[in-house]
Amino acid sequence: MRIEKGYSRLRIPVGPVHPAIAESPVKFMLDVEGEVVVRVDFEIGYSHRGIEYLSQRRRWDQITYLVERICGICSHSHPFAYVQAVENMLGIEVPDRAKYIRTIIGELERIQSHLLWAGIAAEEIGYETLFMYAWRDREIVNELLELLTGNRVNYAMHRIGGVRRNIRESSIGVAREKLRKLAEANEKLKRIFLKDTRIAERGLGVAALSREDAIKLGAVGPNARSSNVDEDIRRDDPHAAYPYIDWDVITYKRAREIAECNEGDVISQVLVRLLEIDESIKIVEQALKDLPKGLMFTPWRMEEGEGIGRYEAPRGEVFHYVRSDGSDHPIRHKIRAPTLANIPTYIPKLMGVQVADIPIAIASIDPCLCCTDRMCTVTLNGKMVEWDKIRELCRRKYR
Amino acid sequence: MIELGKISVESKERGNRVYFTVPKEMLTDALEVVKGMGCRLSTITGADLGSHLEILYHFSLKEKIISLRVILGKECPEIHTITGHFPAAILYERELMDLLGIKVIDHPDPRRLILPEEMEGKHPLRR
Numbered sequence: 253m254r255i256e257k258g259y260s261r262l263r264i265p266v267g268p269v270h271p272a273i274a275e276s277p278v279k280f281m282l283d284v285e286g287e288v289v290v291r292v293d294f295e296i297g298y299s300h301r302g303i304e305y306l307s308q309r310r311r312w313d314q315i316t317y318l319v320e321r322i323c324g325i326c327s328h329s330h331p332f333a334y335v336q337a338v339e340n341m342l343g344i345e346v347p348d349r350a351k352y353i354r355t356i357i358g359e360l361e362r363i364q365s366h367l368l369w370a371g372i373a374a375e376e377i378g379y380e381t382l383f384m385y386a387w388r389d390r391e392i393v394n395e396l397l398e399l400l401t402g403n404r405v406n407y408a409m410h411r412i413g414g415v416r417r418n419i420r421e422s423s424i425g426v427a428r429e430k431l432r433k434l435a436e437a438n439e440k441l442k443r444i445f446l447k448d449t450r451i452a453e454r455g456l457g458v459a460a461l462s463r464e465d466a467i468k469l470g471a472v473g474p475n476a477r478s479s480n481v482d483e484d485i486r487r488d489d490p491h492a493a494y495p496y497i498d499w500d501v502i503t504y505k506r507a508r509e510i511a512e513c514n515e516g517d518v519i520s521q522v523l524v525r526l527l528e529i530d531e532s533i534k535i536v537e538q539a540l541k542d543l544p545k546g547l548m549f550t551p552w553r554m555e556e557g558e559g560i561g562r563y564e565a566p567r568g569e570v571f572h573y574v575r576s577d578g579s580d581h582p583i584r585h586k587i588r589a590p591t592l593a594n595i596p597t598y599i600p601k602l603m604g605v606q607v608a609d610i611p612i613a614i615a616s617i618d619p620c621l622c623c624t625d626r627m628c629t630v631t632l633n634g635k636m637v638e639w640d641k642i643r644e645l646c647r648r649k650y651r
Numbered sequence: 652m653i654e655l656g657k658i659s660v661e662s663k664e665r666g667n668r669v670y671f672t673v674p675k676e677m678l679t680d681a682l683e684v685v686k687g688m689g690c691r692l693s694t695i696t697g698a699d700l701g702s703h704l705e706i707l708y709h710f711s712l713k714e715k716i717i718s719l720r721v722i723l724g725k726e727c728p729e730i731h732t733i734t735g736h737f738p739a740a741i742l743y744e745r746e747l748m749d750l751l752g753i754k755v756i757d758h759p760d761p762r763r764l765i766l767p768e769e770m771e772g773k774h775p776l777r778r
């Protein structure tokens with residue numbers, strides 16, 4: 253500990269395992285003076301699973317399932333970007349019905365992810381009742397996803413060139429009913445987030461991020477939009493059914509009209525996400541109404557080439573690059589998850605934050621480290637343990 | 652249509668994706684041009700293609716993705732950092748150093764990103 257001018261500067265490690273960042277391991281080293289954070293450093297890589305390496309050893313159609321398992325919350329976004337990268341490489345045009353089905357599931361996933369985040373944000377500021385409300389309402393959309401795809405997570409809807417499953421006419425009525433319930437639930441959530449003074453006091457001006465910093469550090473997704481950067485891959489790079497549907501991009505400006513907030517602070521992050529739920533409901537309703545009839549997928553044949561696909565995941569731009577030499581396997585598959593682009597924004601965001609606000613400031617960008625890291629090492633008596641040894645130890649234990 | 656003039660030696664277009672091959676020494680000039688267009692750095696891809704290494708800098712500009720391709724030899728590959736032009740590149744360049752063992756000169760924070768600090772030997776994405 254170094255004493256400077258009567259202040260003591262302390263280094264607080266937050267993570268890799270910490271109750272406030274329950275989902276994913278990331279280590280923050282925060283220097284504090286008194287109660288205020290003055291220096292930020294972070295370390296990732298605790299859950300690197302080598303997905304890019306694995307992918308280069310799988311067949312093109314198997315990769316869809318592999319990338320689906322990068323993240324449990326945005327399990328539709330990674331395959332979405334991957335299939336689009338392959339389609340871009342091969343120059344395939346996807347049938348309209350498949351485009352609409354992809355859009356519907358993508359938007360439902362956004363709703364469940366944003367509701368999950370709203371719950372976590374409420375819990376981080378100690379408002380557990382609201383956490384329960386948000387997660388109760390999330391059940392509606394999870395049930396709907398189960399009805400449409402058969403799964404609550406890892407929907408397995410994508411295939412290269414189209415989709416694997418159809419949406420039955422009989423489920424559309426039920427879907428509409430559930431969407432109406434969701435819209436009501438979201439209204440209620442917005443009312444609580446706006447009216448409750450506890451939330452305003454914990455969130456206003458906390459973990460703010462200026463527009464200049466957001467652009468400079470390359471922020472993406474709701475994190476960038478809440479700092480007044482008007483970008484959304486769904487609109488900027490027209491794909492799937494988004495160009496045929498009437499919807500708006502929600503930025504800080506819209507949030508500012510509703511409530512007092514600063515660029516990138518917790519309140520504007522909450523509002524941008526809750527307003528995006530409304531837009532997603534709008535998109536799904538229109539897509540269900542206009543769902544065209546037709547084929548489910550286009551056949552394809554692998555060729556040499558390279559392609560890029562991207563999709564606006566709930567957390568921002570997912571970027572996939574594939575390169576083929578015409579064989580069964582890609583020679584390079586690069587994945588960039590949105591959180592890796594958003595992590596550098598922690599430096600301006602955490603600077604000047606009070607120690608008690610660290611959890612909500614960390615949660616405010618909606619980090620998803622399982623997407624970002626994608627190798628872990630195990631040491632036993634100071635030696636690195638190989639995979640075969642781990643398996644043998646497991647077998648011995650559970651025999 | 653996006654043009655880089657004499658800076659690029661080869662260009663290719665596929666849908667909204669444009670690829671430019673840029674000689675290593677001309678990279679700074681190319682970065683100035685894409686920065687002037689108002690591009691955002693999406694990510695950096697490094698690839699080992701057997702005979703040589705490739706770095707692709709992907710920039711997004713509305714519906715387009717502009718990729719600058721730099722080809723490097725496999726013996727001691729080195730590239731100058733682009734963090735001066737695009738500060739967002741800091742983590743992507745660390746990933747490049749980790750997974751492919753490409754040395755990034757003048758990088759402001761050249762620690763390991765994903766692999767453990769004490770790890771030695773072959774880089775995981777090298778063939």
